[in-house]
Amino acid sequence: MEIKKKKGIKEISPIDVYKLLPRTNCGECSEANCMAFATKVVNGEASVDLCRPLFTPEHTAAYGGLQELLAPPVKTVTFGSGESAAVIGGKHVLFRHEFTYQYPTIIAIDIADDLDPDALSERVNQVSRFTYSYIGRTLRLDALAIRCVSGDPARFREAVLQVSEVSPLPLILCSHDPGVIGAALSVCADKKPLIFAVTAKNWREMGKVAVHYSCPVVVSASGDLSLLRSLARTLQDWGIEDIVLDPGTYHGEHIATTIHAFTAIRKTACKDFDPLFGHPLLGTPISVWNGQELSDEMNRWQEAYLSSMLITRYADLLIMHSLEGWVLLPQLIWRFGIYTDPRKPVSVDPGVRPFGNPGPGSPVLITSNYALTYFTVEADIKAAKIDCYLVVADTGGLSVEAAVAGRYFSASKIAESLREYKVAEMVSHNYLIIPGLAARLSGETEEESGWRVLVGPRDSSAIGQMIREHWPPAEE
Amino acid sequence: MPDPVKPDISALIRLLGPGIADLLSGREIELEHVTLEFSELELQIPLSVPLPVQNPGIVSGTHPPSFTGKIPDSLISETFFAEPETYSSRIREVTIGGTRSEGGSRGRSITVGGSSSLPFSQPEHPPAHPPVISLDVFDTKISMPKVLRAHLGDVMDDPAAWAKLNVEKFGADMVTIHLISTDPLIQDKSPREASRTVEEVLQAVDVPIIIGGCGDPKKDAATFIEISAMAEGEGLLLNSVTSDMAEVKTLEPVCKAASESGHCLLGFTGLDLNNAKELNRRIYPHFPPDRLLMDLTTVALGYGLEYSFSIHERARLSALMGDTELQHPTLSACTNAWSAREAWMNLGPGFGSVDLRGPLWESIGGITLLLAGVDLFLMMHPLAVSTMREVSSRLMNPGMPESHGADWVSAKI
Numbered sequence: 001m002e003i004k005k006k007k008g009i010k011e012i013s014p015i016d017v018y019k020l021l022p023r024t025n026c027g028e029c030s031e032a033n034c035m036a037f038a039t040k041v042v043n044g045e046a047s048v049d050l051c052r053p054l055f056t057p058e059h060t061a062a063y064g065g066l067q068e069l070l071a072p073p074v075k076t077v078t079f080g081s082g083e084s085a086a087v088i089g090g091k092h093v094l095f096r097h098e099f100t101y102q103y104p105t106i107i108a109i110d111i112a113d114d115l116d117p118d119a120l121s122e123r124v125n126q127v128s129r130f131t132y133s134y135i136g137r138t139l140r141l142d143a144l145a146i147r148c149v150s151g152d153p154a155r156f157r158e159a160v161l162q163v164s165e166v167s168p169l170p171l172i173l174c175s176h177d178p179g180v181i182g183a184a185l186s187v188c189a190d191k192k193p194l195i196f197a198v199t200a201k202n203w204r205e206m207g208k209v210a211v212h213y214s215c216p217v218v219v220s221a222s223g224d225l226s227l228l229r230s231l232a233r234t235l236q237d238w239g240i241e242d243i244v245l246d247p248g249t250y251h252g253e254h255i256a257t258t259i260h261a262f263t264a265i266r267k268t269a270c271k272d273f274d275p276l277f278g279h280p281l282l283g284t285p286i287s288v289w290n291g292q293e294l295s296d297e298m299n300r301w302q303e304a305y306l307s308s309m310l311i312t313r314y315a316d317l318l319i320m321h322s323l324e325g326w327v328l329l330p331q332l333i334w335r336f337g338i339y340t341d342p343r344k345p346v347s348v349d350p351g352v353r354p355f356g357n358p359g360p361g362s363p364v365l366i367t368s369n370y371a372l373t374y375f376t377v378e379a380d381i382k383a384a385k386i387d388c389y390l391v392v393a394d395t396g397g398l399s400v401e402a403a404v405a406g407r408y409f410s411a412s413k414i415a416e417s418l419r420e421y422k423v424a425e426m427v428s429h430n431y432l433i434i435p436g437l438a439a440r441l442s443g444e445t446e447e448e449s450g451w452r453v454l455v456g457p458r459d460s461s462a463i464g465q466m467i468r469e470h471w472p473p474a475e476e
Numbered sequence: 477m478p479d480p481v482k483p484d485i486s487a488l489i490r491l492l493g494p495g496i497a498d499l500l501s502g503r504e505i506e507l508e509h510v511t512l513e514f515s516e517l518e519l520q521i522p523l524s525v526p527l528p529v530q531n532p533g534i535v536s537g538t539h540p541p542s543f544t545g546k547i548p549d550s551l552i553s554e555t556f557f558a559e560p561e562t563y564s565s566r567i568r569e570v571t572i573g574g575t576r577s578e579g580g581s582r583g584r585s586i587t588v589g590g591s592s593s594l595p596f597s598q599p600e601h602p603p604a605h606p607p608v609i610s611l612d613v614f615d616t617k618i619s620m621p622k623v624l625r626a627h628l629g630d631v632m633d634d635p636a637a638w639a640k641l642n643v644e645k646f647g648a649d650m651v652t653i654h655l656i657s658t659d660p661l662i663q664d665k666s667p668r669e670a671s672r673t674v675e676e677v678l679q680a681v682d683v684p685i686i687i688g689g690c691g692d693p694k695k696d697a698a699t700f701i702e703i704s705a706m707a708e709g710e711g712l713l714l715n716s717v718t719s720d721m722a723e724v725k726t727l728e729p730v731c732k733a734a735s736e737s738g739h740c741l742l743g744f745t746g747l748d749l750n751n752a753k754e755l756n757r758r759i760y761p762h763f764p765p766d767r768l769l770m771d772l773t774t775v776a777l778g779y780g781l782e783y784s785f786s787i788h789e790r791a792r793l794s795a796l797m798g799d800t801e802l803q804h805p806t807l808s809a810c811t812n813a814w815s816a817r818e819a820w821m822n823l824g825p826g827f828g829s830v831d832l833r834g835p836l837w838e839s840i841g842g843i844t845l846l847l848a849g850v851d852l853f854l855m856m857h858p859l860a861v862s863t864m865r866e867v868s869s870r871l872m873n874p875g876m877p878e879s880h881g882a883d884w885v886s887a888k889i
Contacts, residue, residue, distance in 0.1 A: 095793065097786040112888070130826075134778070149886050174885045196885070203551060223876070229554035237552060239545040255867065256599065256874030259847075263597045264558040276554060289889040301832070305863060308840045312785070312847050321889060326828030329818060330777055330840050337782035372779055376817070398747070399779050401815060406746020406773070407720075437815075440661055440691065458619070459817060 006273045007069070009092040009099050014038040016069060020062040022053045041070070044092075044100055073273045074266070074316075076103065077216045077242045077280050079143075079194035080170020086143050088244070088316040089280030094270045097342050104339040105310075106317045107331060108143035108172055110286055113159035114150045120159060124167045126323050132332060133379075135346065135371045139332040141169075145196070145286075145319045146184075148175035153183035160184040164191055172196050172218075172319065178205035182212075189213040196220070196282075197246060200227055203234060210240055218282055222248025225261060232276045244317065245277065249284040251306050252291055258283075258306075259313055266314040283307070283315035300327050307331050311338060346371040347397030352421045353378070356387035360428035363388045363471050365456065365463070366414060367435055368395035368403050377460040384464025389426055393417040400437045411444035418449055431473050433466075560600060563796035566592035567851075568766045568803050569604070572650065572713050572740050573684025579709025579738065583682035586649060588769070588851040589805030594792065595849040599874040607868045608852045609861055610650035610686050611642035612811060615673050616657040621820035623834045627858050635673050636680035643681045646858045647865070652715065653677050654688035658699050662690070667702035674703050678710060686713040686742075686854075693718060697726030701733040708737040715807075716744035716771055719751060722758050731762035742807055744771040747783050749791055753801040765804070769852065774808040776816035777841050784808070788848035805851040810842040814856070835859035843867055 007016070017038035024034070029050040031037040040046035048054065048070065054063045074091040090102040109127045111120060124144065132139045146163055148156040160173065171193035173184050181195055197220035198206045210217045219235060221227035228247055235243055247261040262281055269278040285307040288299050304327040307318055311334050322328065340346055350369045355378075367377050369392045381388065393413055395403035403409035414434065418424065432451040434442060436458030445453050454473060457466055569590040574580025590604030613635050627646075631638040635653055642648040653674055657665040677685060687703055689696030700714045714734055721727040734741050741763060745751040752770055759768060772791060774784045788806060795802040813819050819837035820830050827833065838860035842853050846868055855861050 095786075095789055096782070097790045114888075132827075147885055147887075149888060151886065176885060200551065204547065207547065225556040225558075226554060229556050230551050233554045234548050234552045237548055253870060254875065256596065256871045257876065259596050259871065260599050260874060264556075267561075267597070268556075268558075284884060286884045286889075290884045290887040297832070301836070301863070304836055305839055305843055305867065309843060309847065309867075312844055319884075324828055325823070325826045326833040326836060329823075329827055329833070330836060333778045333818070334781070334840065334844070337778070337780070338785070340782060342782070342786050370780070398783075399775065401812070402746055402773060402775050402780060402783075405744070406748060406751075408746070440659075443661075461817065461821070 006071075006073070008270070009042070009044070009070070009072070012042050012069060014042050017041050017048075017066065020065045020069070021051060022059060022062075024053065026053060028052045044102075072102065073269045073278050074280060075241075075278055077194075077244055079172070079192055079216050081190065081192050082168065084142075084168045084170060085192070086170040086317075091266070091270065091314075091316070094267055094314075096338060100341045100343075101339050103316065105315055105335050106142045106170075107307075107328075107335070108145040108317065108319045109141055109323060110145045110147050110174075110319055110321050111159070111163060112147050112149040113152075113156045115159075117162060120162060121166055123323070124163055128167055128169065130323070130325070130328065132325075132329055134333060134336065135375045137336075139336060141328070141332075143170045143172060143317075145172040145174055148173075148177070148180045151177075151180075153177075153180045156180050157183045157187055160193075161187050164188050170194070174319075176202055176206075178202055178209050181206065182209045185209065185213045185215065189215060192216070194218060194244065198231060198235065200231065203231060207235060207238060207240060211238070216242030216244065218244040218246050220246040220248070222246075223250070223257065223261075225264065228265075229276045232279065236276070243279045244282050245279050246282040246284070249287045249306070249310070251285075251288045251302055255306065255309070259309065262310065262313045262315065280316035281314055282317045282319070283310035284319045285310065286319050286321040289321050300324055303327060304330065308334050311335050344397070348374045348392060350392045350394035350417070352423060352426070353390045353392060354388075355381050355390060356385065358387045358389050358426075360426070361472065362427060363433055363467055364391060364423060364427055364431065365389070365433040366391040366393055366417065367460075368393060368398060368400045368409055370395060370397050370399045370403070373399050377463070380460040380463050384467065386464060386467050388467070389423065391417055391421060391423060391432075400435045404438050404441065409438060409441075411441050411448040414441065414445050415449035415451075418451060429472070435460075558598065560598060561593060563592060565796055565798045565800070565803060566590060566604075567792075567795055567805055568768075570740055570767055570769055570805050572686075572711055574709045574711035574738060578711065580707075580711055581678065581682065582684055582710065585711060586684050591792070591849065591851075592796070594796070595847060596871050602872045602874070603849075603851075605851070606872050607846055607850070607864070608649045609647075609864060610652045610852065610854050611646055611648035611861065612652050612654060612688075612854060612856050613638040613642065613677065614654045614656055615670070616663065618656060621814055621830065621834060623820065623830050624814065624856055636676040639677045639681045643683055646861055648683065648861070650684045650686055650713075650852075651677065651681055652686035652688050652854055655699060656688075656690055658692075658695055659690035660692055660695055664695075667695075667699040670699050671702045671706045674707060674712075678707060684711060684713070686715050688715045693720035693724045693726055697721060697724075697730045700730050704730075704733040704737040704739055707739075711738055711740065713740040713742055713769065716742040717755075717759065718744050719755050719758075722755070727758060728762050731759055735763045735767075740767040740769065742769045742771050743804075745773065747773045747775070747780075747787055749787060749794070749802070752791070753799075756801045756804070768804050769807050770802075770804045771807045771809065774810055774812050774841065774845065776813045776819070777837055777844070778816050778818055781841055781844060785844055785848050788845055788850055792849040806849065807852040807854065808842065808845045808850040809854040810838055810845065810860075811854050811856045813838040813841040813860075835863075839863040846871070 021034045072092045074089045076090040086106045093099045174196040195217045197218040219231040250257045265277045268274045285303045288302045300322045395408040433454045433456040439455045442453040567589040571587045573582040573585035593601040639651045655670045657663040743755045819834045835857040
C-alpha cells in the first residue's frame with residue numbers, strides 16, 4: 001500500500017506556489033510581485049494569508065490548494081484560549097538546518113489537585129512569575145498541567161476552577177479516568193484544555209469526552225509504538241483531529257528508548273508524511289519523579305538534562321515538575337536557541353551606540369554584533385552608569401569568542417569599523433577598549449588601526465570596575 | 477572493523493519484508509522457489525546496494541485514515557516497524573595513543589569515529605565506539621570559576637599531579653594538557669620547556685594525551701614540532717591546526733612532523749563547513765586522513781550552542797552521504813560552557829547555586845552535541861563528566877524497559 005508522496009517544504013519551488021497565486025502582482029502583500037511573494041512563502045518568511053485576494057470566492061480552490069501544498073507533515077494543535085493559547089507541532093523537517101523549526105516547545109509545569117488552596121495558588125503564581133531576561137527578550141513558562149492525584153472528580157474540578165481563576169495560562173488536564181476529566185471539562189471546556197490521556201484502556205470513554213467538549217487529546221501508549229499508532233488511527237477514523245502523541249518518557253537506564261522512540265516518530269512523520277505519526281509529541285520529564293527513590297536534587301538534575309534532550313529530539317510539549325530556576329533556565333535558553341532561524345545569526349545592526357552623555361574624553365569600547373553579546377554589554381554598561389561609545393562591529397552575528405576564532409573579529413575588522421563609523425571624529429583621544437576575549441588581537445590592532453589598545457575584562461560585567469580604575473588611561 | 481554485512485541486511489529487510497526474521501535466525505526459508513541460506517546471501521550482495529527509494533514501507537498495513545464520524549467498534553490495529561536507515565559512507569576511525577607495541581608508553585589506545593548512521597537514531601545502530609571524555613590540565617594558572625577550582629585542590633601548579641587526579645579520581649579517558657604558557661603574549665615559554673611539561677604528564681599517567689596549543693600559528697607550530705619528536709610513538713592528538721597556520725606557512729611542517737612521529741591532528745575551524753573542508757584539503761597532501769579529527773567550534777549554551785549543534789548535524793549527515801572531506805570524527809570543547817555567565821554568575825536566589833547550575837550548563841552543552849554525533853569531549857567539572865558518562869553509556873546500550881512507564885499522573889511528588 002503506497003501513500004502518495006507529498007512534497008517536503010524543501011522540495012516545493014516558488015513556481016509551485018506561484019501557480020496557485022492570483023498572479024496579478026497587486027502588491028497588497030507589500031512584495032513587488034507574486035513571484036517575490038511566492039519565494040518568501042517557500043522560505044518560510046511570509047504566510048500565504050498575507051495574500052488578501054486569495055480570500056475572494058474565485059480563489060477559494062487555489063487557497064485550499066496552497067494550504068494542502070504547504071501543510072507541515074506534523075500538524076499543529078492548539079490548546080488554551082485567547083492570547084496565551086499554546087500552539088504546538090507544525091514541524092516541516094527533521095533537521096534544524098533544513099528549515100527553521102516552527103512553534104517552540106511549550107513547557108508546562110504540573111500542579112497536583114491535592115494541594116491545599118494556598119499552596120496551589122502559590123505554585124501557579126510561581127510559574128507565572130518565573131522570567132529571565134535574555135538578549136532583550138523575556139523568557140517564561142507557558143502552561144500548567146493539573147494532575148488528578150486525589151482520584152476525586154469533585155476535588156479535581158475545584159482545583160481546575162481555582163487555577164483557571166488565577167491564571168490565563170493554557171491547561172493540560174491529567175487523569176486516565178474519563179469521569180475525572182469530564183467533571184473538570186464541565187467547568188472549563190471554553191478554555192479548550194488539552195486532555196491527557198486517551199489510552200488502550202479508556203479510549204472509547206475518553207474519546208467521547210473529547211468529542212463532547214471538542215477538546216484536543218493526548219494519546220498515550222508507553223513503550224508501544226504500534227499501540228500508539230492504533231490509538232491515533234482509531235481516533236482519526238472517529239473524526240478526532242487534534243491529537244498529541246505520548247510514546248512515554250523513560251529516564252535513567254532506559255533513556256535510549258525515549259530518544260529512539262521520539263526520533264522514529266518524527267522521522268516517520270517528516271520523511272514519509274505518515275498521517276498517524278504526523279502529530280505533535282509530548283515529553284514528560286516529570287516521569288523522573290516517579291522512578292527509584294532518589295534525593296530531590298538528583299531528580300531535578302535528571303529532569304534538567306532529560307528535558308534538554310527532549311527539546312533537542314523533537315518534543316513539541318513538555319510537562320515538568322521542577323520549579324527551580326537552575327533546572328528551568330537552560331531549558332528556556334536552549335528552546336529559544338534551537339528555534340531560531342538557522343540561516344540568520346541573532347544579530348543587531350553594527351554601528352556606534354552612545355551611552356549616557358559621552359563627550360570627547362569618553363571611553364570607546366568595541367564588541368561583536370551577536371545579539372546576546374550586545375545586549376549583555378549594553379546591560380552592563382547601563383548598570384555601571386558610564387558615559388561612553390560602544391562600537392558594534394559586524395562579526396556576522398557571532399559572539400566575540402567565536403568571531404575571533406573564525407576571524408570575523410580581527411585587527412583589520414576592528415580598524416575597518418573604526419574608520420567606517422568615523423569614531424576618531426567623536427573623541428579627542430585614540431584609546432580603544434577591546435574585549436578580554438580578543439586580547440590576542442591587541443598588538444595587531446594597534447598596528448592596523450593606529451589606535452592604542454586597552455584590553456578590557458573577559459566578561460562585560462567588569463566593565464564598570466575597569467573604567468573606574470583605569471580611565472582616563474595614564475599617559476606613558 | 478566495521479561490519480560490512482550491516483547495510484546489506486537492511487537492504488534485504490526492505491526487499492524481503494517479514495520473512496527476514498527467519499532469514500536472520502539462520503534458518504532456511506523459501507523465496508519464490510529459490511532456497512537460499514544466510515551465509516550465501518552475505519557474499520552475494522555488493523556493499524553499496526542502491527536502495528529502493530520510493531514508498532515508506534515503514535508502516536505495514538497503513539491506510540489513509542478514513543473519517544467516519546462514528547465511534548469505531550474496536551481499536552483499529554496498526555503496527556510500526558522502524559525501517560533501518562543506511563548510508564553509503566561512514567566516519568573514519570582514528571586511534572589516539574600509542575602503546576608499547578606501537579612505540580609509545582600508553583596503557584591503551586582509544587579509537588574514536590567509525591559511525592555509519594545518524595547518532596542515536598536507531599537502537600540497532602549505536603555508534604561504533606563509545607564517546608570519549610578528555611579532562612583539561614593547564615600548565616599556567618588561569619582564571620577559573622570557583623566551582624571548578626574547588627575540585628582541584630592544590631594540583632593547579634603541577635600539571636602531572638593534575639593529570640593524575642583527572643585519571644584516577646575523575647575517570648578521564650584522556651587528558652588534555654593546555655600549553656598556555658607558550659603564548660607569546662603571556663609567558664612566551666619555549667617549545668623546549670613545553671615539551672618538558674608534556675613529558676612529565678606522559679610519565680604521570682598512561683592514558684592518551686591531547687596537546688593544546690596557545691592559538692598562535694607560528695608558536696604552536698614550533699611547539700608541536702618539538703613535542704612530536706620528543707614523544708614519537710605516543711600517538712598524541714595535537715590541538716589544533718588551523719587555516720592561520722596555512723597562511724603563515726607552518727601547516728605543512730606541523731603535518732609532516734606529526735605524520736612522521738605517528739601523532740594525530742585536530743583541524744580547528746570556526747563554525748563554517750566550507751572552511752573545515754578547505755582546511756582538510758590543505759592537510760591531506762601532508763598527513764594521513766585516518767589520523768585527522770575536526771573541531772568545528774563549540775559555543776556555550778545561550779551563546780550560540782544551536783550553531784554548533786546544527787553544524788555538527790550537517791557535517792555528520794553530509795559525511796554519511798558521501799562527503800569524504802567531512803568523514804572525520806569530531807571533538808567538542810564543551811568546557812566553553814563556562815564562558816557563559818549563566819554557568820558561573822550569581823543570578824539571585826531564584827536561579828539556584830552555581831554548584832549545580834554550572835556543571836549542568838557544561839552537561840547540557842555536551843549531551844546536546846553528543847546527540848549531534850560528536851565523538852570526543854573536552855570537559856572539566858566532575859559532575860558534568862559523570863553525567864555525560866552515564867547518559868552516553870545508556871544511549872550506547874539501549875534495552876527495552878520491562879514496565880510500561882511509571883505513572884506520573886497520580887504520583888504524590
